[in-house]
Amino acid sequence: MGFLARRKMLAADEDLANRVVELAKKRGVTVFQTVNEILEQALRVEEAGLRLREVVEERGFIERARRFGFTFTVERLLYEVAELAYERARREASQMWLEVGRWYGKYLDSMGKERLRAFREALELLALGPPEFEVREGRGGQVSVSLIGERFTHGYLSLLSLFVEGVLESFGYRVNSREVSKGLLRMSFERAG
Numbered sequence: 001m002g003f004l005a006r007r008k009m010l011a012a013d014e015d016l017a018n019r020v021v022e023l024a025k026k027r028g029v030t031v032f033q034t035v036n037e038i039l040e041q042a043l044r045v046e047e048a049g050l051r052l053r054e055v056v057e058e059r060g061f062i063e064r065a066r067r068f069g070f071t072f073t074v075e076r077l078l079y080e081v082a083e084l085a086y087e088r089a090r091r092e093a094s095q096m097w098l099e100v101g102r103w104y105g106k107y108l109d110s111m112g113k114e115r116l117r118a119f120r121e122a123l124e125l126l127a128l129g130p131p132e133f134e135v136r137e138g139r140g141g142q143v144s145v146s147l148i149g150e151r152f153t154h155g156y157l158s159l160l161s162l163f164v165e166g167v168l169e170s171f172g173y174r175v176n177s178r179e180v181s182k183g184l185l186r187m188s189f190e191r192a193g
Helices: 014-027 031-047 052-067 075-088 090-109 112-126 154-170
Strands: 132-137 143-148 173-181 184-191
Touching (some): 031 052, 112 132, 143 154
Antiparallel strands (some): 132 143, 173 184
16 A cells, blocks of 8 residues: 655646646656655755745856856965965966956857846856946947955956956957056956057
């Protein structure tokens, strides 16, 4: 004699219910199993003191980073190693960051009209979260970039400015102005030629 689980009916929006049915078919399991798994995982997240929406958004952040070819590291280590490289091998480090920026710029440029949005997304990932940053298109084809965060070292931001320059150079822009200090990066670009 088989074990029968006690069941209870839950109401759901018809479109959502249909999506769950399709998901169950795709996985080759029952709707009952699929709904239970979804509810169980949602409750685990909530019981851990997290919000499901935030967990999904953070997972998306990790997937975007992978798509851009980024890796995660200890934040303080990144800034201090960049600072050391900037102090001890400025020319070589600067050339590396500029070249990698150009490479990413070519990759992002392949996205056509979405390239600036993709660049904003990449800059958010490079900033390791949500410090104050902005990429803005202005009149006459100008673009401005600003990044503010007290944990950013001067060396890191100097190198990052070269990465940004390389990306936007690949989009057909040239640097109009650059301001770099500990915790602050401001750059403006204009269309080249």
